[in-house]
Structure formats: C-alpha cells, structure tokens
Amino acid sequence: MERFKVKLQLNGEAVELDVNPSETLLETLRDRLELTGAKDGCGLGACGSCTVLLNGLPTRSCIVLTAELDGSEVSTIESLADGTKPAPVQESFMEKGAVQCGFCTPGMILTAKGLLDRNSRPTKEEIIRSISSNLCRCTGYKKIVEAVEAASSTETPKT
Amino acid sequence: MDREYTIVGTRMTRTDSLAKVTGSASFTADLKLPRMLCAKVLRSPHPHAKILNIDTSRALRLPGVKAVVTAADAHGVKWGVFKYTQDHPMIAVDRVRYVGEDVAGVAAADEETALEALDLIQVDYEPLPAVFNPEDAMKKDAPLIHEEYANNINVHVHIEVGEVDEAFGQAHLVREDTFHAAGEAYSTLEPYATVASYANGYLDLWMPNAAPHVRAKALSNLLKMPLNKVRVRRINVGGHFGSRSEVSPGDLVTSLLSMKAGCPVKLVLTREENAACTRQVHDIQATIKTGVKKDGTITAKEFRVVYDGGAYSSTGPIAASIPYYVYEEAYRFPNVRYNGYRVITNKGIRGMYGAHGRAFLCGNEMQLDMIARELGMDPMEIRLKNGLKVGEETATKSVIISGGLEEPIRRAAEQANWTEKRAGLTEGEGIGMGCVAVMCGFPMGFRSGSACYVKLNDDGQATIVTGICDTGMGNESMAIQIASEVLGIPVEDISLVNADTVVTNLDPGAYSQAASFVGGNAVKRACEDAKRQILGFAATKMNHPAEDLDIRDRTIISKTDPSKSMPMRWIVREAFFQGKPIAATGAYMPKVDFQREWIKKPYGQMAGTFSFGCSVAEVTVDKETGQIRIPHFVAAHDCGNPINTMAVEGQIEGSVQQAGVAVLTEETRWTEGLLLNPDLLEYKVPLACDMPEIEPLIVCSNDPEGPFGAKEGGLTTRMNAYSAVVCAAHNALGVPLNEFPLTPDRVLKALDAAKGGDKS
Amino acid sequence: MITSKFEFRSPKDVEEAVRLYREFQGEAVYLSGGTDLVPRMKLGLEKPKAVIDLKRIVPLTTVEDQGDWIRIGPLARIFDLKQNDLVGDYFPALEASLEATSCESLQMRGTIGGNLLQNSRCLFYNQSEFWRRSKGFCLKMGGESCNAVPGAKTCFANYCSDNAPALCTLSAEIELSGPDEVRRLNLEELYTNKADKPFDLQPGEILTAIFVPKKKSIGGYEKLRVRGAIDYPLLSAAFSFVDGTGKLAIGAVGPKPYVVEMKQPSHDAIGEAVEVVLKQVRPVGNTVLDPDYRKRMIPVLAGRLINKVMEGAK
C-alpha cells in the first residue's frame, strides 16, 4: 500500500508523518500519535466529539483525511492549557459545571475556542449557534452556554 | 437545613473536571496496553435464524489473526437479571434472534486484519419466520422465539390492590385511553468498548459500566471463573442513562478472546453497533383507565402496558414495572390493577432507561388533564389533590419518609407563573405540568448496600475507598465532598479509589438512584468513624473532652474555646506511633423489604426513600405545520438536600433534553428488525439551539435517612419532563395526542383525527 | 475506518486533475471538503482507487465580481460564502440557504461545489455495508428493486442540497471542465431526475465555476428539519424575485429541485406554481417524517416564504 508524507504544525510543533492515504485525522491523532483527547463518537461527522482546530477552525477530524492536510496547523485539546494552567475557556467549563461525563467536552471546548478566537465577545445567540455543531447527551447545554459566556469576558482575543 | 455545612450544598467544581477539560481523562477506547490486540465481532444479518454451522478455519489461517471465538468457547451459561429470565447466551449458540447478535469474535494485530478475518468466517444459517411487534408476537400462530416463553410473553407483572371493578362502578367519571411511544436510543456519546487482559489466571477488565461489582459477578458466572479472578477496574464512562447497567455481549467476547490469545484485547463498537447491538429502549403501548370522584379524587386505576422487549430478557420484570412504580409513588391510588407484559420480538436487546416509560407516564398525565378539564378543574389542583404526602403509603405499601408531591408542584407553579400564564394563553400557546416520584435504590438482596473504607495518611490527608461508580453525573466528586465535610479537610487532601472490584467493597451501582443515598451514606459513616477515632486521640493529646472537639480546615479545634487547637496531622501521626493508624469502615443498607419480589410479591417497602418532582413546560404550537417549540421550562426536583448544587442542576438540565425535548424528536425507527437510524444524524438528539430556557429548582425536604439529607439528583425530571411537554401541547391544541414522540406529522394527524368531532 | 484502499493526489490545476482521473481509468473521485464524500467512503458507498483533492487548485476557491455575473469558485466554503458581501447584497435567498446548511463547523469545511454535487440520500441507502447486506442491495446499489418502496423499480432517494434550490431561483449557471470539453449550462440542466444517478456529468468532469447573474434580488429560504442544526432538509423552499419575475424552487422531496417561474407572486400564482410542483414530487417513507406530511407542507412552506419575502419588500 502506498504511503503518503504529510508535514503538519501539530500543537505548535513541526511533525512529519508517513500515513496511509485512507487514514483520517482522528485515526492519526488517536492511534498513531496517542493524542486521545479527541473522541470518536460517531465516525460520520454527526456529533462533533472529534473536533480539533484545523488552521484555527473547529473541524470534525473523523471525516478529514490526514493526507489532505500537508502544510496545515492542527491543535488538539492537549495543547490548550499553558503548561499545567488550563486556558480560560477550560477554567470556565470547570467552574460553571459544564462538564459531566466529559466525552463531548474536548470537542465542545475546541468549538467554543474557535468561536472566541474569531469573536471575543459573542452574543448568547452566537454561542448557541456555534455549539449547536456539537452533541452533548448529559448537560442540556445550559451550563456549556454559561461557560462560554463567562470565558468570553476573560479570553484574550487572538491577534 | 438544620446546620450550616462547610462544603456540602455548595457549587463545588467537580473533582473530575480538570482531567476532562484537558483531554487527559481516559475512556475505555483510549486505553493502550502492551501487545494489545484489536477485536471485531461477526454479527447476525438475520432477525431470526438457525445456525447450522460455523467454520472459522479460514479466518484462523489469516496472518495476524491471534484468536477466534464462538459459542463453542463459552460455557453455555445464559445471562438474565433473575433466575427465571436467564435466556441470553451473549454469543449465539444455535439460533440468532436479532440482527446484530454476536456470533463470533476475532482478535488480530490490527483493525484491518480483524475485519478481513470476519469475512472469512463462514456461517450457515437457516432463516426462520420473525416477528417485529409485540401484538403480533402474542398471537397464537406467531413464531416462538424462546421455547420457554409461551406466546412470546417474557414476563407478566400483575399488581392488584383494593376493589378495582367496584371502584370503577362507583366513579363519577371514567376515562380510558391508549398511548403509544416509539423506543429511544440512549445515545451515550461514548460508544461501547471493552478491554480485557488475561494473564496468569486473572482477568482484568475495563468497560463503561455503572456497577463494577455487579458486572464482575455476571462475568464470573458467564466465564465460570471464581469471582476473585475477574477484576473490573475503574475507568471514565461517557454517559450511561441505564445503558451501562448490565453485562454486555462484548464483555464476554472480549474476555474469551483475551483468554484464548493470552494478550490484552480491545473491542470498540462503532456507533452503529452501539445502537443496534447494545441495549436500547422499549417501545411501549399503554392503555390507561382512570376513575375519579366529582371532586377529582382518583378512586380507581387500571393499566395494560405492553413493552416491546426485543430478543432477550435483560432486566425483564424491572423494565415491565418501573413506569408504574414511579407513578404510584407520586399519587394515591386506593384501587389499582396493573398488567405489564414484556414481550419478546426479533428486535435488538433492550434495557432500563433513565427516561423509561414515556408512553405510560405522558399518557397518565395527559389523561389526568383531560379529566380535570371535564371536571372544570385546574390541572394543578387535581395533582395536588391526589399527590402523596409524607407518612402516606403507596398502593403497593411503601412509606414516604420525606418530601411529598405538594412542594415541588407549588414551587414549579410559582416559578412558572402557572395561574397567570394559564389565564393569559393566546392561540397556539399551552402550558402543562408533569409529576413523578422516584425510588432511591431498590431491593437487590445483599447487593443493595454499600461499604466504604477510609484511611488517614501520614500528612493528614485521607484516602477513601468505595465501590461508588461515576458514569458522568459526578458521583466521585460527591463522595469526596462528603468525606471533606465530615473529616474537616479540604477536597484536595482527599484521594479516591473507587469502582475497582478487587479493591473496593460492594456497592449497588449508579443506576437505581442509590449513589448518594446508599453509597454516600457509607462514605459518610466511614468518615464519621475515622473522625471519632481522631477526636479520641486528640482528646488525650490535648487533654480536652472529645465531645467539645471538632475538625475544621485540617485543624482540631475546641468548639467552645477556639484558642485550643492542634494540627490534625499531629494526631494522625500520634495514632501511627501508637500502632493504631486511623482507618475505618462504614456501611449503609437501605431499609427496604427484602421479601419484595418483582413478580411474586410486588408489595412492601420498595426503597429507602423517594424523591419527588414537578416540571412545567410552556409550548407554542404552529397548527399549520404541527411544529412545537418549548420556549420555557421549569423543573422542580426534591433531592432531599443537594450535596453539590451545580451537579444537581446539571442533572435536571440534562433531563430536560433527554425527556422534555426528546419527546418532540427522538425515536428509533425500524424496518423489519433493522434499525433505520443507528446513528447520531437521523436519531435526533436535541442540540443547543433546540433547548428551552431552563430554570432548575432544587427543593429541599431534608431526608431523615440520606447523607446530609440527600436523596438523588435529578431523576424525577428525567421521568416527568416529557409529561409536562405533552400536557402543554394538549393544552394548546385541545385534542388527544396519543402517539409519541410529538413530531409535527403526528401532531397534524392528531388534529385531523379530532376534526371528526371527538374533541376532548 | 475506511476499508477501501486508495491513492491520494493533490493536483495544482484543473488539467492535472482531469489527467489524474483518466490515469486511474475513472476509478477516482474528486474531493473538496469531504463532508459528503468521506462519510460515504466510510460506509463503503464509495470505493475509489484514487482520491483527487481539488483544494490546492487556487482559482477554484475564489469569488469574483465579473460585472454581469458573480463567479463563485466551487471550492469556496459555505461559511466564507455566507459572509461574502456580494452574496449578502445580491442573493438573499442564497445567503439564507447557506446559513441553514448543516452546522457551523461543517460549513467551515464544506464547499459550495461539494454541496451541489452531494449524492442523493435515503434511510435505506446511507447505511453501513453490514446493514445493506442484511437488507439486500437496493436499486441505487445495483440491486433489483427499491427497499424504501418494496418492489418499486425506481429509486426514490432525495437530493438534499440546501443551496441548489436557492441557486436555481437565482438562475445560476455552472461550468464543467472535462477531459474533452469545457461546457456551461444552467444549473437546472445538471439534474437527470433519476435518484440513483442524480447528475448529468461526463466521466471526469469537474465543476469549475458557478455563475450567478449579478442582479439585485429579494428572496429567502425555508427549511423543514427536526433539529435546528446539523440536519439535512426534509423539505425546502427557496424563492427569489429578480427583475419582476419570481422563481420558486422546492428541494429535498425528489432527485432534484423543482423550479417554477411566476410573474407576480399573487395568491393564485403561488397556488398554480405549487400545483406544478406537487404534480412532480414523489416523497416516500425514506426519511424521518411522514411522506404525506412532507408533501402537505410544500404549499405551507412556499406560501409563507413568498409572502414573507414580498412583505419585506414593501
């Protein structure tokens, strides 16, 4: 089977990968690189639990081929904290009680982070619209919305 | 609350949340062990067929394949929660009874090889006639799916209290209606997975489960292995809602593969397999007859409820009873007859669900509204009139020791402006109320109780060891919080070891609303004992009576003279010195009637206590399109006392999605035994944009038995939110709504049907 | 996982892409955002020998004001396009349909070209290989008859593009570049009206441009779905009013959008237009709401939409 070479900027580091052309980004992250923060909830693009930031945009990694990504920048949940200090959006998810089973949480946080990076003061409607990309079965979303609202007043806008 | 607590009742940040927001929390599928193999399962393509032959030889010859298992490798033991329902071999022996049933398992070096090997297994089937709905299955000439269940009736629960027929004869008004609801999918975001690692005669297991001890016992039976050699370990669980209560076919296949290959094996189900091949929720048809006096007092109830049980028993009689119980625990029924039939069909397996029973519960509550309307009563009044109060008994003889239905009703109604809103409704608007009460724990023999160990470590920190299991609701954090409250040390000083069958003691698990009430009580008692020991040593060391001492913020302090104090760790070290380290055990067994049995004797104390709840939903209905919106939702839940206020709210809010909004959107759809929506796209789990404005209200009844007065955190909403919504829709439309979920096509059908004249 | 094995190529221009297609003797697929294609490959509905990624062909990604026409590159992403001022100023129906497409994250990956060329859908077809084998293959999989309507010899899958109806009401044209020629046609001419093979495409043809007449319009889009996001349409209605002529397009109830023109959208004209559509559509029980209901909603959705648009113009 033919292999495919891909260069990525992954969580701030340059990596060179030799992947199978039919491999999804989620498989590369979870199986090859042991970055298991992104979850496989449906594998068909329907739930958002595999969301990562691809060139800053929340993207469902289960339906992206790694081969597509040469030269791209990928950030996973593992890169969000500053050392041991959680990012403001992670802090507010904890403080507001937006985390229950935690399976949707990495994807949900990255979707929120993507929104806050392009719009540091989103309205409640904008928050709801963004996180409606992701499913959560535990929380009823109320505390997730509150967490993103809270984070929007602390998150420093990306320049 | 009779006392100020330090940390109980606060909005504490859950102790498990840091690992979850950073992505470091491991779920079963995230595990990677040395030499681990990948497992895949070969599944039945037929809803009903004889297995004539299975040939695995070609699969075994494929390079990379390390083991193949079939029923021949199992021990012929069948699973079922009760002796009389043991009918599920977990790997099909000579017959398959649903599409997706496990027939063989393969362990290989990688996923690709395992999948290739599945194609090489040759199974010869002889298809049999199949039956897909309970009414057909009960017919005389229907194919018999299990020899032992005549007419395919798996269980029949019969409850009879008082003089039902006589009471109907004397009733001022009698109504009978039939309601039907499609089954739901649990849709835990985590698909099912199992890791099994067999070495040196011992089997270690990780899987999303809600009760490690119960799971280990089931597997020790299925594998014919001594219980001490089957170890179920703690792992994060991505949601449960009933789906992870029982042993799953994948557990057996993965265990057998690991034993055969001598390597760790991981099985991860696809979303489709999770939907079609692990348990889902019963379709239910409920015929409900109610008799009332002129003043709205319920005098008689009769029910015939048919549960589509799928191919095997699972929780059998429990599933066929719970909807009734959570209703009789809310309202007074002097005369009642309940006939619940769980019927076997050639559909996927089904289990208990947090929101189990919506046809029955929505039906009852909507019918109550129809009756109230005929009597000219406010739906709130008729509920208040019939709601159970403290000290009363349910129809089947459970005493209510705290709470009662009145306060949740009044609180919810007040918050929702019930009376004013009802008076001011405009065209297409409706408001509705749903009530229920829920048992905290139920009789499971000696497994009904929980025990906890605590030890104090040399720097004054504590380790607590408990069987409490957390499937996402925050039980681990709850246990730590209770320990912190009792021991007077901060949460960060407490380490938790839990849900590991070799290490922790028995616990009933996270599915019968027993975690706080039973498990929490055991933690509290263990820590109280430890505290007694600490204060005993302190009394000697400080030369001060123990009764006047307390522990606050890591310090032993005199209650009357705060100048007298000493760091707690000094006392802990002193105890080590004396060769009597601080270690304690605490246990709690709920006060239930252990003679009670689901079929043979459905009378007696069902649970230690009951939680009560009332939801109020406001809806707007577009009569032209049938679309319903829920702008506002109030849910009042009597949790006794909240341990963690934020966690209880979270449970309530999640329940509004899973029951309240789901009753507009969620249903499993079938085509002859095949699930049409085994996914998260066509199975409609509501999104953030579909949610109402939710106001969770916590009602505190301070339970005399519960730890710090606590009962359970939010299940009533999961079992009444849908009633509130359908009652509100009924209020808006004024026509009976008998088919759930209330998708817009069903709403228009109901409106059309009523145009014939039969408005209610 | 994707079980079929394929080679991956990312050509830099259209010629190279077409050449690669021929090199793999037609057993290749073009990839844009992949949000339709990758799930199909995962389900085994598509088993190509090669995947040809079009994303590196820069000219395909741009939006250009050409005076009489706005040229939209097929690789323009839904999310970017809905924020494009030209779209907002000239094509409100398209702006609304872009907004109604799936959800924000998928809009950020999905392209307008991929949206138009997404395959038709059916609950009995968009299933795993295991599922389809258990049920028996349907027409669209090369089987004998339809599974949604047992015995039927036609396929009833629905074409669920949210943006095709809107583009039809705006009289959009498309450019297709193939091994032999470059051709330009009305978007409406793309459709075969056969659900098992919905597009009239020659092997290897690439959608290289979408042209929309640059004329101010009023318009809108209504979508019937169960949830407020992610869901495909169960029925959709687009309407644009340009130069004194209205165009209505009804989507997701058959293998193509049904387009009707009307002079002034009077009550009677709307009624007539809807009648024309109702004669052609054939919803069946292959999606989540009752087919009769979906049909019944056509006049409701269309009527409301057109009235709303015309009211807004007053």
Ligand SMILES: Cc1cc2nc3c(=O)[nH]c(=O)nc-3n(C[C@H](O)[C@H](O)[C@H](O)COP(=O)(O)OP(=O)(O)OC[C@H]3O[C@@H](n4cnc5c(N)ncnc54)[C@H](O)[C@@H]3O)c2cc1C
């Ligand atoms: C969960 C989920 C929900 C969705 N909901 C919706 C929805 O509500 N509405 C909706 O309209 N869609 C929906 N989609 C489908 C999809 O996301 C969109 O249609 C998207 O716009 C497709 O664009 P793409 O670039 O990802 O297409 P691709 O997947 O890249 O391509 C789609 C098809 O077109 C072909 N193709 C792509 N570009 C070209 C080209 N330039 N020339 C020739 N052939 C080409 C591909 O070979 C493929 O067959 C949904 C998808 C998912 C997974």
Ligand code: FES
């Ligand atoms: S796992 Fe990728 S969207 Fe569900």
Ligand code: FES
């Ligand atoms: S917290 Fe469990 S799915 Fe969101």
